[in-house]
Amino acid sequence: MWKDKGMGFVLLQLQILSFIFLSFVNSGSAGVTSAFVRSEWPSTDIPLDNEAFVVPKGYNAPQQVHVTQGDYDGKAMLISWVTAEAPGSNSVHYGKSENKYEFTAEGTITNYTFYKYESGYIHHCLVDDLEYDTKYFYKIGDGDSAREFWFQTPPKIDPDAPYKFGIIGDLGQTYNSLSTVEHYLQSGGQTVLFVGDLSYADRYKYNDVGVRWDTWGRFVERSTAYQPWIWSAGNHEIEYMPDMGEVVPFKSYLYRISTPYAASKSTNPLWYAVRRASAHIIVLSSYSPFVKYTPQWMWLREEFKRVDREKTPWLIVLMHVPIYNSNEAHFMEGESMRSVYESWFVHYKVDVIFAGHVHAYERSYRISNIHYNVSSGDPYPIPDKSAPVYITVGDGGNQEGLAGRFRDPQPDYSAFREASYGHSTLDIKNRTHAIYHWNRNDDGKQVPTDSFTLHNQYWGNNRRRRKLNKNHLHTIIARVPLTDGMRRWL
Numbered sequence: 001m002w003k004d005k006g007m008g009f010v011l012l013q014l015q016i017l018s019f020i021f022l023s024f025v026n027s028g029s030a031g032v033t034s035a036f037v038r039s040e041w042p043s044t045d046i047p048l049d050n051e052a053f054v055v056p057k058g059y060n061a062p063q064q065v066h067v068t069q070g071d072y073d074g075k076a077m078l079i080s081w082v083t084a085e086a087p088g089s090n091s092v093h094y095g096k097s098e099n100k101y102e103f104t105a106e107g108t109i110t111n112y113t114f115y116k117y118e119s120g121y122i123h124h125c126l127v128d129d130l131e132y133d134t135k136y137f138y139k140i141g142d143g144d145s146a147r148e149f150w151f152q153t154p155p156k157i158d159p160d161a162p163y164k165f166g167i168i169g170d171l172g173q174t175y176n177s178l179s180t181v182e183h184y185l186q187s188g189g190q191t192v193l194f195v196g197d198l199s200y201a202d203r204y205k206y207n208d209v210g211v212r213w214d215t216w217g218r219f220v221e222r223s224t225a226y227q228p229w230i231w232s233a234g235n236h237e238i239e240y241m242p243d244m245g246e247v248v249p250f251k252s253y254l255y256r257i258s259t260p261y262a263a264s265k266s267t268n269p270l271w272y273a274v275r276r277a278s279a280h281i282i283v284l285s286s287y288s289p290f291v292k293y294t295p296q297w298m299w300l301r302e303e304f305k306r307v308d309r310e311k312t313p314w315l316i317v318l319m320h321v322p323i324y325n326s327n328e329a330h331f332m333e334g335e336s337m338r339s340v341y342e343s344w345f346v347h348y349k350v351d352v353i354f355a356g357h358v359h360a361y362e363r364s365y366r367i368s369n370i371h372y373n374v375s376s377g378d379p380y381p382i383p384d385k386s387a388p389v390y391i392t393v394g395d396g397g398n399q400e401g402l403a404g405r406f407r408d409p410q411p412d413y414s415a416f417r418e419a420s421y422g423h424s425t426l427d428i429k430n431r432t433h434a435i436y437h438w439n440r441n442d443d444g445k446q447v448p449t450d451s452f453t454l455h456n457q458y459w460g461n462n463r464r465r466r467k468l469n470k471n472h473l474h475t476i477i478a479r480v481p482l483t484d485g486m487r488r489w490l
């Protein structure tokens with residue numbers, strides 16, 4: 001079984017030790033299927049004339065304002081907005097104090113059609129050379145219609161920089177979506193990691209598809225104008241609608257959302273990476289080619305090599321389709337990507353992988369399934385300390401409603417699952433500790449629904465352990481398989 005026979009005995013001991021350890025951990029917190037039953041509001045979209053979608057006052061006023069990180073390290077912002085009537089000003093005026101805009105940047109303007117819908121004028125403007133850890137005020141639009149916002153730049157890249165991320169997925173534009181965003185606004189989150197499926201405009205036909213992208217842009221502006229949302233795309237962004245003559249995948253998404261893909265040497269806005277404070281965030285596209293030799297695969301291979309855990313200890317991956325999911329909805333849809341990338345996730349000790357797609361909440365134990373090779377090998381997920389924690393947060397509250405049917409019995413890999421709406425936060429404290437929390441929308445009472453301390457996969461508990469890992473234990477621990485055979489035998 002083991003190539004290095006001399007290591008066999010040590011490995012066996014390690015296996016037994018890790019089995020005992022893991023049994024202890026597992027029996028302390030066996031997989032939980034939450035019994036919570038929410039009082040669900042109807043999963044219908046908010047009506048068009050609702051104030052959630054209010055068009056800002058004034059002729060041609062900028063609307064649907066959203067910002068995202070504009071470079072690799074957080075010293076730039078990409079600011080985007082739409083003007084409805086005319087192209088209008090394409091400038092961003094900005095500075096460090098309110099009403100005093102010392103700097104100006106010029107953006108680009110684009111527009112597109114979708115069926116017979118004609119979009120407004122979509123502006124994207126890169127504002128760079130910013131100072132770290134600084135509040136900037138910015139102003140867009142002309143004359144009386146001008147609008148002002150602000151954002152805070154992140155601290156400079158530093159292994160101990162604290163930073164609080166929010167995680168939102170599958171948002172849509174229902175009253176549940178609104179509740180999710182309002183709860184998130186109270187969370188103190190500084191940047192959103194968005195795991196795909198934005199507007200659900202593709203649930204509509206003809207011109208309403210474009211119309212519902214516009215309402216969504218106005219709806220999320222309450223957050224997106226003030227802090228970056230790091231975007232990843234889901235299946236609802238594909239909008240392959242041949243019956244309407246629309247066959248270019250991701251058309252609306254790519255016109256409206258800009259990402260800093262070139263800064264991470266990506267050649268496609270759908271996959272890229274950014275570094276922010278103490279985190280390295282990799283965004284993948286579940287619906288773009290990802291198998292060996294495709295551009296996404298080639299890029300990811302190189303990006304993993306660029307990760308420097310000494311500078312950014314926290315390695316986070318975003319994707320739309322979860323790799324481990326025990327809901328009946330979308331069960332095993334992540335298998336294809338799992339078979340291609342899981343060994344990298346384990347090898348590079350990714351801390352946590354966030355996904356959406358399934359309209360429920362679920363968190364896994366650290367497990368992997370990388371030993372099966374079609375001809376033989378262990379075909380089951382097994383406890384693996386080098387594996388990421390997989391978290392599905394596809395519960396933003398869109399009009400398709402909840403995925404309420406979990407598979408029974410709960411698989412060993414599933415630690416906690418609940419079919420509710422909500423969002424998560426990842427509160428990074430320093431290089432070793434982050435506090436993770438899933439916030440159910442009904443949490444007006446601040447009930448901690450699922451929260452735990454995430455220990456960094458690279459820095460571990462202390463420096464000595466990290467050094468040991470780095471030298472020789474690394475490869476051994478990474479490959480300790482705990483097979484069902486082992487369990488029976490023990």
Ligand SMILES: *[C@@H]1O[C@H](CO)[C@@H](O)[C@H](O)[C@H]1NC(C)=O
Pocket residue numbers: 111112113118119
């Ligand atoms: C973009 O806007 C220009 C100017 O209003 C218009 O002539 C053109 O048809 C629009 N293009 C698309 C693709 O909608």
Ligand SMILES: *[C@@H]1O[C@H](CO)[C@@H](O)[C@H](O)[C@H]1NC(C)=O
Pocket residue numbers: 371373375376377378
């Ligand atoms: C598949 O796994 C088995 C058992 O671990 C191993 O003996 C075999 O060499 C593997 N085959 C390949 C092609 O990796």
Ligand SMILES: *[C@@H]1O[C@H](CO)[C@@H](O)[C@H](O)[C@H]1NC(C)=O
Pocket residue numbers: 429430431432433
């Ligand atoms: C890191 O943060 C955790 C949680 O707040 C704290 O207990 C620990 O002492 C911190 N470590 C250092 C080195 O500051």
Ligand SMILES: [Fe+2]
Pocket residue numbers: 170197234235236320356357358
């Ligand atoms: Fe989805």
